[in-house]
Amino acid sequence: xxxxxxxxxxxxxxxxxxxxxxxxxxxxxxxxxxxxxxxxxxxxxxxxxxxxxxxxxxxxxxxxxxxxxxxxxxxxxxxxxxxxxxxxxxxxxxxxxxxxxxxxxxxxxxxxxxxxxxxxxxxxxxxxxxxxxxxxxxxxxxxxxxxxxxxxxxxxxxxxxxxxxxxxxxxxxxxxxxxxxxxxxxxxxxxxxxxxxxxxxxxxxxxxxxxxxxxxxxxxxxxxxxxxxxxxxxxxxxxxxxxxxxxxxxxxxxxxxxxxxxxxxxxxxxxxxxxxxxxxxxxxxxxxxxxxxxxxxxxxxxxxxxxxxxxxxxxxxxxxxxxxxxxxxxxxxxxxxxxxxxxxxxxxxxxxxxxxxxxxxxxxxxxxxxxxxxxxxxxxxxxxxxxxxxxxxxxxxxxxxxxxxxxxxxxxxxxxxxxxxxxxxxxxxxxxxxxxxxxxxxxxxxx
Numbered sequence: 001x002x003x004x005x006x007x008x009x010x011x012x013x014x015x016x017x018x019x020x021x022x023x024x025x026x027x028x029x030x031x032x033x034x035x036x037x038x039x040x041x042x043x044x045x046x047x048x049x050x051x052x053x054x055x056x057x058x059x060x061x062x063x064x065x066x067x068x069x070x071x072x073x074x075x076x077x078x079x080x081x082x083x084x085x086x087x088x089x090x091x092x093x094x095x096x097x098x099x100x101x102x103x104x105x106x107x108x109x110x111x112x113x114x115x116x117x118x119x120x121x122x123x124x125x126x127x128x129x130x131x132x133x134x135x136x137x138x139x140x141x142x143x144x145x146x147x148x149x150x151x152x153x154x155x156x157x158x159x160x161x162x163x164x165x166x167x168x169x170x171x172x173x174x175x176x177x178x179x180x181x182x183x184x185x186x187x188x189x190x191x192x193x194x195x196x197x198x199x200x201x202x203x204x205x206x207x208x209x210x211x212x213x214x215x216x217x218x219x220x221x222x223x224x225x226x227x228x229x230x231x232x233x234x235x236x237x238x239x240x241x242x243x244x245x246x247x248x249x250x251x252x253x254x255x256x257x258x259x260x261x262x263x264x265x266x267x268x269x270x271x272x273x274x275x276x277x278x279x280x281x282x283x284x285x286x287x288x289x290x291x292x293x294x295x296x297x298x299x300x301x302x303x304x305x306x307x308x309x310x311x312x313x314x315x316x317x318x319x320x321x322x323x324x325x326x327x328x329x330x331x332x333x334x335x336x337x338x339x340x341x342x343x344x345x346x347x348x349x350x351x352x353x354x355x356x357x358x359x360x361x362x363x364x365x366x367x368x369x370x371x372x373x374x375x376x377x378x379x380x381x382x383x384x385x386x387x388x389x390x391x392x393x394x395x396x397x398x399x400x401x402x403x404x405x406x407x408x409x410x411x412x413x414x415x416x417x418x419x420x421x422x423x424x425x426x427x428x429x430x431x432x433x434x435x436x437x438x439x440x441x442x443x444x445x446x447x
Contacts, residue, residue, distance in 0.1 A: 001182055004405055005332060009413040011027070016272075017042050018040070018043050018089070019043060019046070019047045022043065022044050022047045022193060023047060024224070030044055030048070031087060035133070035349060037066075042387070045070050045071070046071065046072055047068045047072065048070050048072065048073060049072060049073060049074050049075060049324075050073070050074070050075040050076075050077075050266060051066075051070055051073045051075070051076050051077070052076075052077040052079065053066070053077070053078055053079070053195055054079065054080070054081075055079055055080040055082070055086050055087045055091075055107075055108075055109075055110050056076035056080055056084045056086060056209040057084075057085040057086060057087060057088070057112070059087050059091065060087055060088075060091045060094075062089065062260070062354075063091060063094055063095070063098075064094075066097065067094070067095075067098040072310070072438070073099055074100065074101060074102060074103045074104065074362070075102070075103065075104040075105075076095070076099065076102055076104070076105050076106070077105075077106040077108075077196065078105070078106065078107050078108070078110055079106070079108040079109065080109040080110055080111075081109065082106065082109050082135070085112065085126075086109060086110040086111050086112045086113070086161060087110060087112065087113070088112040088113060088114075088117065089112075089113060089114055089116045089117030089120065092102060092110075092113055092117040092118075092120060092121050093117065093120035093121075093124070093444075094122025094341070094388065095121070096120050096121045096122075096123065096125050097124050099125070100124055100125055100126075100127070100277040101125075101127065102125050102127075103127065103128065103129045103130065103268060104128075104129060104130040104131075104132075105121070105125075105128065105130070105131055105132070106132040106133075106134075107132070107133050107134065107136055108134040108135060109134065109135045109136070109161075110136050111135070111136060111137045112137075113136055113137070113142075113143065113312065114137070114138050114142070115139060115141040115142035115163075116142075116164055118136070118138050118143070118145050118146055119141075119142065119143075119145040119149075121145075121146065122145045122146045122149030122150055123145075123149055125150065126148040126149055126150055126151070126152070127150075128146070128152065128153055129150075129152050129153060129154050129155065130153075130154060130155040130157075131150075131153060131156055131157070131160065131181055132148060132155075132159075132427075133158050133161060134159040134160060135160045135161075135162070136158070136161060136162065136163070136187075137162045137163055138161075138163045139163025139164060139377075140159075140163070140164070142163070147178055147198070150178075151178060151179075151180060152180050153178050153180055154180050154181060154182045154183065154184070155181075155182065155183045155303030155386065156181060156182075156183070157185040157187070158182075158185070158186055158187065158189065158191070158195075159185075159186075159187035159189075159224075159421070160187070160188045160443030161187055161189060161319045164190060164191045164192075164194065165190060165261065175245070178202060179202070179203055179204055180203065180204065180301045181198075181202040181204065181205055182204060182206045182207065183205070183206065183207040183208075183209075184198070184199060184202070184205065184207070184208055185207075185208075185209040185211070185371040186209065186210050186211070186213050187209070187211040187212060187213070188212045188213065188430055189210070189213045189214075189295070190213075191213055191215075191221075192210065192213035192214070192215065193215050193217075194222050194292060195218040196219075196223055199220070199223070199224060199227075199228065199373070200223050200226075200227035200228065200433060201227070202228065203227075203327060204351070205228050205231055206230075206232045206233065207231075207232065207233040207235075208224065208231060208232060208234055208235070209233075209235035209237075210235070210236055210237070210239055211235070211237040211238065211239070212237060212238045212239065213239055214240075214307070215240065215402045216240050216241075217236070217239050217241045217245060218241055218242055218244045218245040218248070219238060220245075221241065221245035221246075221248045221249055222244075222245070222248040222249070223247070223251055224247040224252075225249060225251045228252075228325075229251060229252050229253070229254070230252070230254045231252050231254065231255065232255065232256045232257065233255075233256065233257035233258075234249060234252075234255065234256055234257070234258055234259070235257075235261075236260055236261065236263055237257040237259070237261035237262060237263075238261065238262045238263070238348040239263065240265065241265065241266065241267045242265040242266065242270070243265070243266060243267055243270035244270075245266075246266060246271065246273055247270060247273050249274060249278075250273040250274050250276070250277040250278060251277065252278065252282060253278060253279075253280065255278040255280065255281060256280050256281055256282045256283070257281070257282065257283045257284075258274060258278075258281060258283070258284050258285070259283075259284075259286075260285070260286050260294075260313040261285065261286075261287040262287050262289045264289055264293070264296070265319040266293065266294065267293040267294060267298075268293065268294055268295060268297040268298035268301075271272055271286070271294055271299075271301060271302065272297065272298055272301040275298070275301040275302045275304070275305035276301060276305050278306070279303075279305055279306060279307070279308070281302075281306040281308070281309060282308055282309060282310045282311065282400065283309075283310060283311040283312075284302060284306070284309065284311070284312055284313070285311075285313040285315075286313070286315070286317060287315040287316055287317075288314075288315065288316040288317040289316050290316040290341070291316075295317065295319060295323070296319055296320055296322055296323040297323075297366050297379075299314075299317075299319050299323040299324075299326075299327060299397075300322075300323050300326045300421070302325075302327070303323070303326040303329070303330040303331055304326070304330055306331065307330060307331060307332075308333060309327075309331040309333065309334055310333055310334060310336065311334075311335065312327070312334050312336070312337050312338070313333075313336075313337075313338040313340075313437055314338065314339055314340070315338075315340040315341055315343060316340070316341045316342075317342055317349050318342055318344040318346050319342065319344060319345070319349070320349070321348045321349050321352055324349045324352050324353060325352050325356070328353055328356035328357045332358070332359060333359050334357055334359060334360060334361075335359055335362065336358060336360075336361065336362045337357070337362070337363055337364070338363075338364035338365075338366075339364070339365050339366070339368055340364070340365075340367060340368075340369050341366065341367045343369065344386065345365065345369070346368070346369050346370060346374065347369065347370060347373045347374035349370055349374075350365070350370055350372075350374035350375070350377055350378070351374060351377035351381075352379070353381070353382070354381025354382050355375035355377070355381050356380045357381075358382070358383060358384065359381055360382040360384060360385055361384050361385060361386050361387070362385075362386065362387045362388075363378075363382070363385060363387070363388045363389070364388075365388075365389070365390055365391075365393060366387040366389070366390075366391040366392055366393070367393070368393060369393075369395060369397065370390075370393050370396060371395040372395075372396060372397055372399065372403070374398025375396065375401070375403075375404045376400075376404070376405060378408075379403075379404060379407040379408060382416035383410070384446050385410075385412060386411070386412065386413060387412070387413040387414075387415070388412065388413075388414055388415070389414075389415040389416070390415070390416045390417065391416065392402050394408070396416075401414065401416065433440065
């Protein structure tokens with residue numbers, strides 16, 4: 001009837017359907033929906049799987065009500081400000097007893113959590129699968145408790161763990177290892193080498209990341225090659241590793257992903273050893289730190305030995321058209337290529353890529369002396385190219401970009417740093433393809 005009040009049709013939706021709707025919403029929208037009515041508040045809380053809490057000491061008072069409301073949480077993140085007092089062992093014990101089905105936990109700057117709190121966590125959540133720790137103060141006993149009490153643990157990430165730096169390197173040992181461990185990430189650790197027995201005793205380990213950890217790491221890589229030869233991904237960043245470590249890794253035939261980021265002691269010799277034996281490599285990231293120790297010889301070895309290469313990222317390296325031609329000819333499946341800070345990447349190299357990289361889908365060029373002439377080669381080349389990113393390429397003009405985008409017969413997304421263009425060029429083009437700003441992502445479709 002015309003005089004009847006408007007009817008709320010959401011009342012006809014069963015809770016199961018409402019849960020599906022909430023799963024499709026982002027975090028902010030879910031929060032707004034929980035304020036609509038008591039029913040939505042209850043249903044939204046029941047469908048919440050991920051929860052991030054400010055882990056200051058005052059959280060302990062609110063924990064019981066939060067636990068009662070969110071009864072289906074499987075991923076919990078506890079983050080505290082560095083200058084604030086964090087929760088302690090009692091709060092962690094309550095969380096472990098109340099949410100025994102948690103599969104993932106992140107602890108950041110929870111400095112009051114000790115080995116006792118980690119032991120309580122391990123005892124209460126034996127099904128834990130992922131643990132991430134950043135800037136905490138517990139030590140090896142807490143980690144041992146987790147490794148022993150959580151046999152399903154698959155992913156372990158440790159960053160800036162203060163409890164390790166207070167102990168002599170000789171006495172830091174882990175008594176337990178997990179056959180379920182698939183990934184280990186060590187970041188900014190003083191005694192990171194103490195994890196060597198754990199890594200060696202993890203027979204199913206697939207991913208290892210060592211980032212900004214002090215000490216010498218060649219011996220650990222030799223141990224990995226002996227004990228865990230089936231490892232798939234290695235990420236080495238800002239650590240003391242040399243060609244000897246790469247020689248050892250070359251005996252891992254299943255290696256598919258290799259990232260060498262700012263490792264100044266690695267040269268062409270180590271890269272060649274990897275390329276000659278690890279033929280399954282799909283992704284390679286090399287940041288040469290402008291040391292000029294890795295160049296054409298290493299890249300040509302990669303091209304000849306890694307025919308299945310799909311992604312190649314080169315930063316601070318100066319390859320020439322000689323190595324780029326071999327890569328383009330041999331790696332027919334190369335889909336993603338990034339060239340950043342490469343002083344030798346110019347128009348000839350881009351033309352080579354455009355002519356021979358037929359599978360290329362994404363191309364990124366940053367800080368290279370490429371001009372409009374190089375972009376002209378992309379008009380007919382790389383038929384599968386979907387996205388190109390240009391940054392700090394000061395010789396590229398607006399007119400060159402317009403010609404490229406209008407001449408392509410397929411859709412092309414372009415991301416660029418507009419601050420490099422002349423002020424008179426920045427603005428709206430005649431066909432409305434580009435707007436002003438510090439960075440734009442635009443797409444063009446042929447008429």
